[in-house]
Amino acid sequence: MMATVAVTPTGLKKVCSQCNLFELCLPLGIGDSDMLRLDELVAVQRRIKRQQPLYRSGDPFEAVYAVRTGSFKSDILLEDGREQVTGFHMTGDILGLDGISTGLHSCNAIALEDSEVCVISYTKLEELARVIEGLQHQFHKVMSSEIVSDRGMMMLLGSMHANERLAAFLLDLSQRFTARGFSPTEFHLRMTREEIGSYLGLKLETVSRAFSHFQKEGLISVQQKHIRILDSGRLKKMIQHQASVC
Amino acid sequence: MMATVAVTPTGLKKVCSQCNLFELCLPLGIGDSDMLRLDELVAVQRRIKRQQPLYRSGDPFEAVYAVRTGSFKSDILLEDGREQVTGFHMTGDILGLDGISTGLHSCNAIALEDSEVCVISYTKLEELARVIEGLQHQFHKVMSSEIVSDRGMMMLLGSMHANERLAAFLLDLSQRFTARGFSPTEFHLRMTREEIGSYLGLKLETVSRAFSHFQKEGLISVQQKHIRILDSGRLKKMIQHQASVC
DNA sequence: CGTATCCTTGATTCGCTTCAACATTAGTGG
DNA sequence: CCACTAATGTTGAAGCGAATCAAGGATACG
Numbered sequence: 001m002m003a004t005v006a007v008t009p010t011g012l013k014k015v016c017s018q019c020n021l022f023e024l025c026l027p028l029g030i031g032d033s034d035m036l037r038l039d040e041l042v043a044v045q046r047r048i049k050r051q052q053p054l055y056r057s058g059d060p061f062e063a064v065y066a067v068r069t070g071s072f073k074s075d076i077l078l079e080d081g082r083e084q085v086t087g088f089h090m091t092g093d094i095l096g097l098d099g100i101s102t103g104l105h106s107c108n109a110i111a112l113e114d115s116e117v118c119v120i121s122y123t124k125l126e127e128l129a130r131v132i133e134g135l136q137h138q139f140h141k142v143m144s145s146e147i148v149s150d151r152g153m154m155m156l157l158g159s160m161h162a163n164e165r166l167a168a169f170l171l172d173l174s175q176r177f178t179a180r181g182f183s184p185t186e187f188h189l190r191m192t193r194e195e196i197g198s199y200l201g202l203k204l205e206t207v208s209r210a211f212s213h214f215q216k217e218g219l220i221s222v223q224q225k226h227i228r229i230l231d232s233g234r235l236k237k238m239i240q241h242q243a244s245v246c
Numbered sequence: 247m248m249a250t251v252a253v254t255p256t257g258l259k260k261v262c263s264q265c266n267l268f269e270l271c272l273p274l275g276i277g278d279s280d281m282l283r284l285d286e287l288v289a290v291q292r293r294i295k296r297q298q299p300l301y302r303s304g305d306p307f308e309a310v311y312a313v314r315t316g317s318f319k320s321d322i323l324l325e326d327g328r329e330q331v332t333g334f335h336m337t338g339d340i341l342g343l344d345g346i347s348t349g350l351h352s353c354n355a356i357a358l359e360d361s362e363v364c365v366i367s368y369t370k371l372e373e374l375a376r377v378i379e380g381l382q383h384q385f386h387k388v389m390s391s392e393i394v395s396d397r398g399m400m401m402l403l404g405s406m407h408a409n410e411r412l413a414a415f416l417l418d419l420s421q422r423f424t425a426r427g428f429s430p431t432e433f434h435l436r437m438t439r440e441e442i443g444s445y446l447g448l449k450l451e452t453v454s455r456a457f458s459h460f461q462k463e464g465l466i467s468v469q470q471k472h473i474r475i476l477d478s479g480r481l482k483k484m485i486q487h488q489a490s491v492c
Numbered sequence: 493c494g495t496a497t498c499c500t501t502g503a504t505t506c507g508c509t510t511c512a513a514c515a516t517t518a519g520t521g522g
Numbered sequence: 523c524c525a526c527t528a529a530t531g532t533t534g535a536a537g538c539g540a541a542t543c544a545a546g547g548a549t550a551c552g
Binding site: 074076078079082084086097098099100101102106107126129130131133136137140141143144145146147148150151153154155157158159198199200201240 | 320322324325328330332343344345346347348352353372375376377379382383386387389390391392393394396397399400401403404405444445446447486
């Protein structure tokens, strides 16, 4: 399942400097001259087939990954066979940061569709971060953002009702699609109801009911995995009384 | 509420190199020679009275903080007046990492008792991390650990029952007290039932009931905030079927 | 000593889960 | 290409666990 990218005559494909995602990814805020050094860092790409793992819990940690195409879920498998989904990841997201702490990955990263990632050697990343100030800071920002969004998730799981959770989930997706240049109001879910439920701390039936309820209320239109947001204002109001977004 | 530490004749008190917490804190894995440079970084300490904020949501982010004595909670205040506690922090813990991502703190840090923190200028920390490899790596590990433990919290909130949540909470506290040289089986809670409930996604009555239930079962002994763990084995079993700890 | 805060416990209510049946879609092989 | 099967999604009815409502008790504090 592993494949390096085609190389140019000079030896290495220019990865980051030609990537149209870089505003969402690590290179943000890095000067042109330093960008070439990033290209060196991100020399390898890897293709992952749908349902296949990018890494598994317990795997030795050697690299972080930037999603180039496709999408992933992170999950933790429970002993009784159930899973807890801890995150969904789309293009530009950085995966694998959990592994730094122990040197082992602490969750599974599974492709939700055929996907491609940039492999970023962690050792080299640390080296380069010591030289390129902007990279260091951007890397810290990426980790910090993950902490902030995990905190938001804790709030959702700790204090929101089923409908509010799904509203927050849809708005979060919408916002992330927007940041990537896609429609804020119309998109395809890459995950099942069960995976959404696991992520939101709900059962799949409850997720399905909440979808139906939203549709009945004219908030969204649902056709299986195809979602259209009809009234984002009211969706926002559902969760506004809950949280002052941080 | 701000106070610098008494300075020695040479100008700066040696902070990290004489701190008995350093194994839990940033200096871990740093050579003696570099330690002196850390002392420079951590030149300022600050005292926070019980119930007072170390920082508030929206405050500009300038420093991270290491808890030297006392303890804190992190919380997010909801518009309707309720709060969601997102973490409890004890000696050696690093606070404020959430601020890196936006340049503003995204939650409140409130002292649970009269406390003292080391103020670590973030700018200087980044500078020093570019020079001291061990510090860079340790800092990354601290952030990564926070991500991992937040994921654990998401799992708790997403898939555990009230009793299981409290068991996990008590075992986590026990483990953290142990790491700090205190008794694993006997300790004082610094937070109220309501704060525990907010943290665990439960109401205070439910927390109280769970405590009573555990006592009736002979798992622990409770007298207000004084806890004694009597059967940690059975407490562990309560949550083992849930999660393969990562 | 009196008051506010925190904690405990009981009775009732409500929201989500569970169980179950069925519908729809996707995937597979003849 | 169609028939068949597995996977996924929807909906209803019943059960259960935590929230809510309510009252009283313990403890800390001025």
